[in-house]
Every structure is written in C-alpha cells, then in structure tokens.
Amino acid sequence: MDRAVKLSMETGHRDDCDDYYEPTHEQLEAAVREAYTSQVESDWEERSDPDHMALMGLGGKKSAKTYRKEAKRLRQAASVGDYSAADVDYWSDHFRFRFPENNVKRNRFRQLLAYAYAEVIERAAEHDLGDRSGEPIMPELRSPRMTVTTTPLPAQQAAPNVIEQTYAKAEVPKLEELWLSHVRQRGQGVKAATLTDRLVSVQLFAGYVGHEKSVAQITKEDARMLIVTEN
Incomplete structure (x- = not known):
C-alpha cells in the first residue's frame, strides 16, 4: 500500500477522467513491464536503509526463503485462474486505462499483473541475498522487441505507428x-x-x-x- 501511494505521488497521478482510453495489447504489456520495474526498484530502495531492513525483517536466507515460498504460491494461484493478487483497478487508473464491461483485455491485464507480482516477490527474495541481477521468467516482462506508447493520443490526431524500431x-x-x-x-x-x-x-x-x-x-x-x- 505504501509503495502504491509513493508511486502515485511520484508519477503525478491526476484525478481528471478526460484522458482515459482503451489500451492495445502492446500497451497492456508495456504497462505491466513498467509496473513490475517500479515495484522491483521500490523494493531495492527499501533495502538502502539498514534500520528499515531490521525493522521489517528484511535480508538474509530466512527472509529469502519466505519470499520464494510466497512467489511459488502466487504462481500456482495464477496458473489456475486466481488473479486476486493483482490490483487491476489501481493500475488501470494509474495508466489511465478504460475497459468496456466484460472486456477480455481487462482480464488479460489482471492476469499479467498477477504473474508480474509473483516475479516481484521472487526479486525480493534475491534482494534479501544482495542479488540484483535476477531476470523474470515471464517473457512479457523482459526487454520488449518494440517500443510502444503507454499514453493516449489526442482525438484530433491520426494514430502514428507506435513501433519506433525493432x-x-x-x-x-x-x-x-x-x-x-x-x-x-x-x-x-x-x-x-x-x-x-x-x-x-x-x-x-x-x-x-x-x-x-x-x-x-x-x-x-x-x-x-x-x-x-x-x-
């Protein structure tokens, strides 16, 4: 919860509703990568303060084991369609996404976020051991083969090709x-x-x-x- 509030403040979150839009599948994946990266970086930043680490019980093999167990549980839950770990409403609002009712993209976004959160927990286990080189298993979280925009285009402009280069x-x-x-x-x-x-x-x-x-x-x-x- 603290991370979500911090991220919202850092990114200049707004309450206006004029710029909400339905994303493409490429924009969904780009948003999930951004959400994953921000959470992993936030977790690493938490560990820069030894007093905070001691207070929260972070660091060491015991904490890493707990995180790995939780990451495994979250992956197993997602594999059977349990995406409850994903706060799809928060991230939809954060990225200004609007989905029609019963839209398949919203469910896909929720699915990707659930798996991404499991990856974040796995990185936390690695951070406990001082390792920051971990790579996600989930292919959608790796470096994209294309660069896409995650913001809507003004209605009066024609949509350009958002693939800048492959x-x-x-x-x-x-x-x-x-x-x-x-x-x-x-x-x-x-x-x-x-x-x-x-x-x-x-x-x-x-x-x-x-x-x-x-x-x-x-x-x-x-x-x-x-x-x-x-x-």
Missing part, C-alpha cells in the same frame, strides 16, 4: 542491463563502494532519460541536459 534484446539493451554486463565483465577488482556509487549514477541517468529507453535511443545531448539540470 531490435533483438541482445543487440540493444537498456541502460541498466548494460550496467549488469559491465559489472560482470569489468567489475572484478573494483571496490564494492565504487560500484555502488557508479550504479547510483546509472540509475539517476536512467530515471532521467526513461527506464524503457534502449541505449541506441540515448544521445550525448541527453547527458548534457542532465548535467545542466543538476547544476
């Missing part, structure tokens, strides 16, 4: 994925504190340019603008 994941990763590759290849011998400081810089920049942007879409001008903004 890339294979291995060819054009996102900035944070490239960071993981950097740590694996060049992190040996580098102090943990140094890597942590570098990761903070990478995360700040990723937050500035957009977490869903591939490195092929990031320009030197983006870096210059961030420096100007911070100064």
